[in-house]
Amino acid sequence: MPLVVQYVAVDDDELREYCISACEAFTLRCPKEITPHLSAITEMCLKYITHDPNYNYDDYDDDEGQMDMDEDDDGEEDDEYSDDDDMSWKVRRSSAKCLEAVISTRHEMLIEFYKTVSPQLITRFKEREENVKVDIFHAYMGLLRQTRPSPSLSLDPDAMEQEEGTISMLKQQSWCRSIPAPSPIHIPALIPGIQFSLGDKNSSSNMKIDTLAFVHCLLVHHSGEVFHQHVGDLLPPVVTCVADPFYKITAEALLVLQQIVKVIRPLDLASSFDFTPYTGDLYHCTLARLRAADLDQEVKERAIACMGQIISHLGDHLQGELGTCLPIFLDRLRNEITRLTTVKALTKVAASPLRIDLRPILSEALPVLASFLRKNQRALKLATLTLLDTVVTNYSSALSPQMLDKVLVELPPLINESDLHIAQLCLTLLTSTAKLHKASLANFLQLIMPDVMALVRSPLLQGGALKAMQDLFESVVRAGLPGLGYQDILTHLLAPLVSPQASNIHKQLKEAVVASFSSPSEEVKSAASYALGHLSCGNLQEYLPFVLSEIEANPKRQYLLLHSLKEIISLQSKSAEGVKVLQGFVSDIWTQLFRHTECVEEGTRNVVAECLGKLTLINPSALLPKLQESLKTDSPMMRTTIVTAIKFTISDQPTAIDSLLRHSIGDFLSTLQDPDLNVRRVALVAFNSAAHNKPSLVRDLLDTILPQLYNETKVRKELIREVEMGPFKHTVDDGLDIRKAAFECMYTLLETCLDRVDIYVFLEHVEGGLRDHYDIKMLTYLMLTRLAHLCPQAVLQRLERLVEPLRTTVTTKVKANSVKQEYEKQDELKRSAMRAVAALLTIPDADKNPQLSELWRTSNRRRNCSLCLRASSVTPARHTTP
Incomplete structure (x- = not known):
């Protein structure tokens, strides 16, 4: 130098x-x-x-x-x-x-x-x-x-022409994706170039398409107020492009037009911008495309979506035009090709706070929408149910029971456990109907209730669908429908608990649930544990002491009872009121949990750790120091439990514990140097959780942690042993799990802390993983694919060292006497390796590497690797030679 x-x-x-x-x-x-x-x-x-x-x-x-x-x-x-x-x-x-x-x-x-x-x-x-x-x-x-890495698009190194260079840069759209909020003074500098690129008669079609794509990206990623003073300059060339004979330009221009509509009159923000001079141009240029019958499919869909956007944002200034536009929507709704897009556009219009008058088409549209619920097209069903719920919510006064009957009769077949998302939307629609149009539910008891109760009995009912079911029962009771009062629905729900011989309800509920812990069926035992946890939340004073005493008195049932305790803590933590009720029991729960932190069963320790972590979130200032102090124990099992508990205190959402964790996380991660193998493994798992959910907690510790992490990626001969199984000898690698955990951490760091990683040291350990066990090879192939995208130049420098282990995998043959599983395992390994090879070939100049090019050619000649390539989702790029 x-x-x-x-x-x-x-x-x-x-x-x-x-x-x-x-x-x-x-x-x-x-x-x-x-x-x-x-x-x-x-x-x-x-x-x-x-x-x-x-x-x-x-x-x-x-x-x-x-x-x-x-x-x-x-x-x-x-x-x-x-x-x-x-x-x-x-x-x-x-x-x-x-x-x-x-x-x-x-x-x-x-x-x-x-x-x-x-x-x-x-x-x-x-x-x-x-x-x-x-x-x-x-x-x-x-x-x-x-x-800010974005999907890579190869640039032609020989492209010296001004227009082609500009097109390449517009394709990348790097500027508007990397800068979150430019100063308004920067935007005027872009406007003349945009006008020239769209308006110049010598501009190529590709130039116009990519300019429109850039404008769309610019409008999407930045505040609308920045563009208010430039709408008059931007809109005319975009409107001209809408009328362009080339369908790709038209489609891209309609997409930009949708965004301009949002800019000039946002519905979610107060704005003083005068949009009225532009309303007519926006409407008429879109209407011309909406009316045309011989357009490209993409243009048809974009025109429908754009008109939906215009009506939802500007409809109150287009009252005289609705009589022309809405019948076209109705016509497109009847067309099999355009119906899904039209349903989504009408949903925007119906949801608009402007309350556009849809009465002229509702009587004809509802039967058509009802027929969509019978179609074997899931996306259409979902969109239709969303639109129907929006119509009922915002236009209930315009609906009659006769109009809604045609819709409600189609709902019962959809209320089942085979598709809980569709079932949830059906229940939400029924809830809205019960609140706003209860006259339409006269036949609810006979027509819909049987299917609702069948879904209630499903073990799959949970989450959003369960909440929708609860809301439905509440709204039905409030509606005061005959046969659907509080006692009536309670009778339906308690029917399974009522003895056939007597009219009273079982009083020994606790004992009955706990007795199910002895069932030979694992599913029954798991359901009983889940049920006990949820029952306890209904009467914490009665049930929580019972659960804690049972944990102590029945060692054989500890695992199931701890799961019940975990459900109690999780459910109570969801609301401030629940936390307040649980606070009085925290000390007793904490004491009981610590009695089981050294349990021999790893599964039990994991549940205890989850309980401790979730409980710590309730009162972090008091409980986190207790966890920190417990790290000093001589018991490796307790240290394992404590470190695992920390994983459950870290979430991807801001919480009260974050500031405390920032100061104490280093103590917990210091267990990466623990002499016990299992403690180091769970420390890696906790580190992975932090790096994934809250990378800010560990970024400043990486200089210390990375050498320890890399150290765990090495194969250690002292952890490999042979176990005799009859006449056979089986090799067991006790270090495999910790190596897998280490490589998983490395993969996470690629996504969250790449700027803090020395990529060349990182690649050295990736190279080692390419020669490791099957599970680790699969992980490193994924890492190699990401690295080819994130750090192409660094990977290119190590290409020779990376290709050799990939070649070994691709050319390895399974022994003739191997079982079927070995063949399947090797095939999957080869497919993953070829995906990595394909990703490497997307790096500019990678195809000039003779070893990589030879591997690609020879692999393509092999029948098995051709199958691998067909399964690959990555297509290698071809690069021109300067």
């Missing part, structure tokens, strides 16, 4: 270009060795990216690009020097490429790049040479991709 720096200072542009290209190669091929010199390389590139001694950019700005030369000279200087002799552009281009290499391989320096590199690159957007400008744009886009 000292020699390179020395020769860069020589006044020879060609030599400078070679020196800077050498720095680029060092950065890509020798990442560890070049690290101490990165600052010098960056500084050098930033200096020479502005190296243009024969051009005065100040005069370019002032005099529209004219050279600062004396035109009165006699031309002798022109003879001595011409643009053909200017080699400085090569220096600038090599500097831009070198900067891109540094940026793309150094995630950890991102913040520094934004302080030093970003401003300089932006100032060079005025570069006069188009091929240099493209490389500067590539470098800046590399910086944006590092900021």
Whole structure:
């Protein structure tokens, strides 16, 4: 490097270009060795990216690009020097490429790049040479991709033309995805370019399509108020594109139009913007497309969706046009191809706070919607039920019992356990009907109640469907329908508990449920445990002491009773009132749980840990220090339980314990150095949970944790033993589970803390995983696929070392006497390996690697690997050779 720096200072542009290209190669091929010199390389590139001694950019700005030369000279200087002799552009281009290499391989320096590199690159957007400008744009886009990775789209390195380069950048849409809220002063700079790209007669179709895609992305990702002053400039070219004869341009323009409607009149925010001058243009250009019958399918759907958006946001200013528009919606509703899109559009209109008058079409639309509930198309059923519920909620006064009867008669077959989501929407529709149009439920008892009660008895009823069922019963009772009063429904619900011989209800409920713990059926025992937990929440004073005493008195039933206790804690924690009631029992529960933290059964310890974690969330300031103190115990089983409990205190939502965890998480994760194997394994699981749900808790600890994590990825011979099983010997690897946990943590870090990871050290351990056990290979193939997308340059540098173990997997043959499961296992391994190979081939220039290309070709010739490729969801990209 000292020699390179020395020769860069020589006044020879060609030599400078070679020196800077050498720095680029060092950065890509020798990442560890070049690290101490990165600052010098960056500084050098930033200096020479502005190296243009024969051009005065100040005069370019002032005099529209004219050279600062004396035109009165006699031309002798022109003879001595011409643009053909200017080699400085090569220096600038090599500097831009070198900067891109540094940026793309150094995630950890991102913040520094934004302080030093970003401003300089932006100032060079005025570069006069188009091929240099493209490389500067590539470098800046590399910086944006590092900021917020988005689906990669390959850029053509030979694309020097201005239009094609711009199209590539619009496809990436990196700027509007990376910057959450630009200052309004930045938007005006974009408007002229958008107008030119959409309005210029020489713009290609691809240019218009990608410009519209960029505008849509811009509108979606930024505040609508920013664009209010520019609507007058944006709307005319977009309206023109709606009328374009090329269907792809029309479809993209209609998508932009939908977003403009939201911008000019948002329904969820107060706005003083005057949208009325634009209402007519928006409506009429969309209506022309909505009426046309011979359009492309995508244009038809976009026109319907766009008109739905317009009516829902601007319908009160289009009263005179509804008589024209709504019948078209009705016609599209009857069309098999467009009915789903029309249902979704009408849902927007019906849900609008403007309360658009839909009475002209309701009487004809409801029978059509009712018929959709019989169709074997799940998406159509879901959308239809949502629309019907919206109509009942917002237009109940416009409905008659006769109109709703046609809908209600279609609901009973849908209320069953085969599709709980559809059943939930049916119950929600019935709830809305009971609240707002109870006259339509005169036949509820005979027509719908039997199917409702059948669903009540289903063991699958839970979550949203269960809540919808509870809401339905409440609304039906409040409606005061004959035969559906409180006592009537209670009788239906308690029918299974009533003895056939007597009219009274069983009083020994606790004993009956606990007796089911002895059932030979595991399902019955699990259901009994679940039921006891839920019963207890109905009368905590009576049942909770009973559950705690039973845990102590019946060791054989401890596991099931602890599950009941877990249900109690979980259910009570869902509301402030429930927490308040549970607070009085926390001390007793805590004491009882700690008696079982050293249980020999791992399953029991896991339930205890979950209970402790959930209980800690109720009073973190008092209970978290107790968990922290318990880490000092000499019992490895208790330490395992305590560390596992911490996993259950971490969620992806903000909680009161977060600030306390931030100060104490280091103590719990210090168990990664515990001498006991199981303690280290659960510590990795807890770390994985934190890295996934709340990465901010562990980001500052990674410098300490990563060496310990990487250490657990190694195969340890001392943990491998042979077990004799009759005449056979079976190899058991006691370290497999902890290695799996370590690799799972590594995969999580790729998604949440990549900027804190030394990617080259990370890759070394991925390479080891490619040669490990089946389960770990499957994990590393997934990691390799993600790495190819997130860190393509780093992976490209290690390609030779990564390909060899992949080749070994792909070419391995199963022994002839192996069982069927071994064949299936090996086939799945090969499919996963080929997915990883396909992902590697999406990296620019990866197909130039001879080992990888040979593996791909030979694999395609093998019948089994062809099957692998057909199963792969990743298609390798082909890259042109410069």
